[in-house]
Amino acid sequence: MTDLKALHDAVVDGDAKSAKALTDAAVKAGVQPGDLLGKALIPAMDEVGRRFECNEYFVPELLISARAMKGSMEIIRPLLAKSGAQPTGKVAIGTVKGDLHDIGKNLVAAMLEGGGFEIIDLGVDVAPEKFVAAVAEKGANIICLSALLTTTMPSMKDTLAALNAAGIRNKVKVMIGGAPITDAYAKEIGADGYSDNASSAVQLARRLVGK
Ligand code: B12
Known part of the structure; x- marks a missing residue:
């Protein structure tokens, strides 16, 4: 019998080994990848997010749960693609030009993937035109920009300008974050x-795509 509750709990507890073994067993038992995602992994990452917001979990626990979720996703991702399951949205995420900090960006990417979004990870030091290409050529409908340096924050504004110049600003929602970013800055540019953590980033992304 497939134990989706055990998989859910393994991810919440950050037990990567069990999460992988349970995912493997579930796939072999014929459980649909969409069910694994919708009934175990997404609720598990929602629970991790809830615990983070209540100060029951902190960044290390988020990282450990995200790693457990990623192990399961490695097994499920190719099957999802084959089954034609629709992701909640397609996110192109990256740390902006000149900035190499990626711990927070990776956490946001992992939580969004756990939340059912397809992720195009553009990495670090990402120039505005690469974000533009992700929308124009890969169909991303959300862009997530991360910056940890006050000196690289202006690249967020440049990316918005590049989307405008390419005539595709209306095709994509732009979310920004990182330690020096504020809601006021998001409005200004x-x-x-804007969200200040990976958990509320998932809620924000869902809201922005109307899900
Ligand atoms: C780790 C670190 C590094 C590592 C980065 C390793 C890596 N792979 O990321 C290394 C050593 C490489 C590094 C280098 C530098 N760093 Co540094 N670094 C840090 C440090 C200590 C932690 C950052 C971190 O990972 N935080 C943990 C994560 C989980 O938090 P987070 O990134 O804020 O992300 C969360 C939220 O902000 C949000 N979020 C993040 N991105 C996004 C995106 C979206 C869309 C959304 C919605 C939300 C969101 O969700 C995340 C998860 O909850 C900070 C200090 C600090 N306490 O912040 C300095 C800090 C950011 N670094 C700093 C500096 C100055 C540098 C260097 C210039 C140092 C130097 N002289 O070489 C270089 C710059 C290199 C470069 N070009 O980028 C300064 C920046 C000062 C400033 N005002 O600009 C800081 C603040 C340290 C300080 N107090 O001086 N750094």
């Missing part, structure tokens, strides 16, 4: 949303 015309981004669609």
Whole structure:
């Protein structure tokens, strides 16, 4: 019998080994990848997010749960692609030009993937035109920009300008974050949303795509 509750709990507890073994067993038992995602992994990452917001979990626990979720996703991702399951949205995420900090960006990417979004990870030091290409060529409908340096924050504004110049600003929602970023800065540069942590980033992304 497939134990989705055990898989859910393994991810919440950050037990990567059990999460992988349970995912493997479930796939072999014929459980649909969409069910694994919708009934175990997404609720598990929602629970991790809830615990983070209540100060029951902190960044290390988030990282450990995200790693457990990623192990399961490695097994499920190719099957999801084959089954034609629709992701909640397609996110292109990256740390902006000149900035090499990626711990927070990776955490946001992992939580969004756990939340059912397809992720295009553009990495670090990402120039505005690469974000533009992710929308124009890969169909991303959300862009997530991360910056940890006050000196690289202006690249967020440049990315919005590049989307405008390419005539595709209306095709994509832009979320920004990182330690020096504020809601006021997001409003100032015309981004669609800001969040100060990976958990609320998932809620924000769902809201922005109307899900
Ligand atoms: C780790 C670290 C590094 C590592 C980065 C390793 C890596 N792979 O990321 C290394 C050593 C490489 C590094 C280098 C530098 N660093 Co550094 N670094 C840090 C440090 C200690 C922690 C950052 C971190 O990972 N935090 C943990 C994560 C989980 O938090 P987070 O990134 O904020 O992400 C969360 C939220 O912000 C949000 N979020 C993040 N991105 C996004 C995106 C979206 C869309 C959304 C919605 C949310 C969101 O969700 C995340 C998860 O909850 C900070 C100090 C600090 N306490 O912040 C300095 C800090 C950011 N670094 C700093 C500096 C100055 C540098 C260097 C210039 C140092 C130097 N002289 O070489 C270089 C710059 C290199 C470069 N070009 O980028 C300064 C920046 C000062 C400033 N005002 O600009 C800081 C603040 C340290 C300080 N107090 O002086 N650094």
